[in-house]
Amino acid sequence: MGEAIVITSGKGGVGKTTTSANIGTALALQGKKVCLVDTDIGLRNLDVVMGLENRIIYDLVDVVQGRCKIHQALVKDKRFEDKLYLLPAAQTTDKTAVQPEQMKKLVDELKQDYDYIIIDCPAGIEQGYKNAVAGADKAIVVTTPEVSAVRDADRIIGLLEKEENVEAPKLVINRIRNHLMKNGDMLDVDEITTHLSIDLIGIVADDDEVIKASNHGEPIALNPNSKASIAYRNIARRILGEAVPLQQLEDTNQGVFSKIKRFFGVR
Amino acid sequence: MKKSQNVTIKGTKDGLTLHLDDTCSYDELKKELDRKLSNSSRIQEEDKLLSVKVTVGNRYLTEQQQEELKELIRQKRNLIVEEIETNVLTREEAEQLKDENEIVSIARVIRSGQVIEVSGDLLLIGDVNPGGTVKASGNIFIMGTLKGIAHAGSGGNEEAVIAASVMKPSQLRIGDCINRAPDHNSDDEARVMECAFISENRQIIIDRLQVLIQQRPNLTRFEGGR
Numbered sequence: 001m002g003e004a005i006v007i008t009s010g011k012g013g014v015g016k017t018t019t020s021a022n023i024g025t026a027l028a029l030q031g032k033k034v035c036l037v038d039t040d041i042g043l044r045n046l047d048v049v050m051g052l053e054n055r056i057i058y059d060l061v062d063v064v065q066g067r068c069k070i071h072q073a074l075v076k077d078k079r080f081e082d083k084l085y086l087l088p089a090a091q092t093t094d095k096t097a098v099q100p101e102q103m104k105k106l107v108d109e110l111k112q113d114y115d116y117i118i119i120d121c122p123a124g125i126e127q128g129y130k131n132a133v134a135g136a137d138k139a140i141v142v143t144t145p146e147v148s149a150v151r152d153a154d155r156i157i158g159l160l161e162k163e164e165n166v167e168a169p170k171l172v173i174n175r176i177r178n179h180l181m182k183n184g185d186m187l188d189v190d191e192i193t194t195h196l197s198i199d200l201i202g203i204v205a206d207d208d209e210v211i212k213a214s215n216h217g218e219p220i221a222l223n224p225n226s227k228a229s230i231a232y233r234n235i236a237r238r239i240l241g242e243a244v245p246l247q248q249l250e251d252t253n254q255g256v257f258s259k260i261k262r263f264f265g266v267r
Numbered sequence: 268m269k270k271s272q273n274v275t276i277k278g279t280k281d282g283l284t285l286h287l288d289d290t291c292s293y294d295e296l297k298k299e300l301d302r303k304l305s306n307s308s309r310i311q312e313e314d315k316l317l318s319v320k321v322t323v324g325n326r327y328l329t330e331q332q333q334e335e336l337k338e339l340i341r342q343k344r345n346l347i348v349e350e351i352e353t354n355v356l357t358r359e360e361a362e363q364l365k366d367e368n369e370i371v372s373i374a375r376v377i378r379s380g381q382v383i384e385v386s387g388d389l390l391l392i393g394d395v396n397p398g399g400t401v402k403a404s405g406n407i408f409i410m411g412t413l414k415g416i417a418h419a420g421s422g423g424n425e426e427a428v429i430a431a432s433v434m435k436p437s438q439l440r441i442g443d444c445i446n447r448a449p450d451h452n453s454d455d456e457a458r459v460m461e462c463a464f465i466s467e468n469r470q471i472i473i474d475r476l477q478v479l480i481q482q483r484p485n486l487t488r489f490e491g492g493r
C-alpha cells in the first residue's frame with residue numbers, strides 16, 4: 001500500500017508542477033514505483049514538463065466518468081523501467097467535472113499498485129484544491145521567499161491542518177536567490193520556517209537549468225550536475241526517511257581556475 | 268399569628284432601602300408596595316428626588332417585572348430606583364457571566380484567513396500570522412508573536428487589553444477603537460513583551476507590558492497570598 005502526497009501552494013507560479021515532476025522523478029530514480037497525478041483540470045502542465053504530452057490518450061476525467069480503465073489512461077515514462085507513470089488532467093473541461101469523493105476513490109485505487117502517488121494541485125483554494133487534497137495522506141507546501149507566496153502558503157497550511165486524513169504538511173522553499181537573501185532583500189529560510197511553523201523538507205535554489213530542462217520536457221532531477229537536481233533528489237531521500245542535511249546555498253562548485261581568476265580580480 | 272410586612276423601608280447611612288419580601292406572591296407584593304407608598308404618613312414637601320435601593324432577596328424578577336417595580340416606585344413618591352438587588356441569577360445569566368470571566372486557552376497557530384472568536388479572555392499559545400484574526404469579548408494574551416489582527420473587548424468593553432510576547436500587529440482593535448500599524452514599520456525594533464490599551468483620550472496606546480499594572484489594576488483576580 002503506497003502513500004499519496006499532494007504538492008500544493010495556494011499561490012500560482014511558485015513551482016508546484018516542477019516540484020511534483022522532480023520529486024516524482026527523483027523517487028523513481030530511487031527505485032520506487034511512482035504515479036504522478038495532475039489535478040489541474042483545464043490547465044494541465046505536468047505532462048508538458050515531463051515531456052509526455054504526445055502520448056496522452058485518456059485523462060483523469062475519462063477515468064472518473066468511467067469512459068476508460070485507470071491503466072488505459074496512465075502514461076508510462078519510457079526513461080524509467082516501469083517505475084514512473086503519469087495520470088494526466090483533462091484539458092477540455094474544468095475542475096467541477098470531478099468531485100472529491102471520486103478523487104479519493106481513484107487515489108485509493110492507485111495506492112494498491114504504487115509506492116508513491118504524487119498529486120499536483122492547482123493554484124487556489126476552490127474545487128480543484130479540494131479534489132487534490134481529498135485522497136492525500138501527506139502534503140508538501142511549496143513557497144518562494146516572497147511575502148505574497150508565504151502568505152498564501154500560510155493560508156493553505158491552515159486549510160490542510162483541518163483535513164483529518166492529511167498529516168502535518170512539510171515545507172519546500174523554492175527559487176531561492178542567494179544574493180538577495182544574503183542582503184536581506186528576500187525573506188530568509190529561517191524566517192519563513194519560523195513564520196509558518198512547519199517542518200522544512202527541502203530548499204531549492206533558483207536555477208536557469210530548471211526552466212531549460214522543463215522546456216525540453218526533461219525534469220531537472222535527471223541531470224545529476226545541477227544544484228536544483230540535487231535539491232530535488234535530497235527531498236526525495238527525505239521523503240523516504242533518510243536524514244539528509246540541507247544544501248549549502250553558496251556557490252561551492254567553483255573550480256581552481258575560477259578561484260585563481262577571482263584572486264587576480266578577474267571575473 | 269400576624270403576618271409580617273412584605274415591604275419594609277429602611278434608612279441606612281447609604282440612603283433609603285426598600286426590602287421586598289421574597290416569600291409572598293408578586294401581585295401581593297405589588298399591591299402592598301403600592302399601598303405603603305401611597306398612604307405613607309409623611310408627605311415630603313421638597314421636590315428633591317431621592318434614590319433608593321431595592322432588595323428582593325431570593326426572588327427572581329424578569330426584566331419586565333423590574334421595570335414595573337421601578338415605574339411603581341417612581342410614580343408614587345419622589346423616589347428613584349438606583350438599583351435592584353437580587354440573590355438569584357438565571358442559568359443563562361450565570362453561564363454568560365462565567366464565560367465572560369473565563370480565560371479560554373488555545374494552543375495553535377492562527378494562520379492567514381482564520382478567525383478565532385471567544386467570549387471571555389483569550390490565552391493563545393502560538394502566533395497570529397498576518398491575515399489571521401483573534402477576537403475576544405475580554406482581554407487577549409498572546410504567548411507568541413502577534414502579526415495579524417487582534418480585537419479585544421469585542422462586545423464594547425473599552426477596558427480590555429491586548430498583550431503579546433512580540434507585538435507586530437497589522438491592526439489592533441479594542442472596543443470600537445481601531446489602530447493600525449504604521450505603513451513603514453522598522454523591522455529592527457524587537458517589540459517584545461508589549462501591551463495595548465485605550466488611553467484617557469480614547470486612543471489605543473502600545474507600551475511596555477509592565478504599564479498595565481498601573482493602567483488596569485483590575486486584571487489581578489488573585490486574592491490572598493502574602
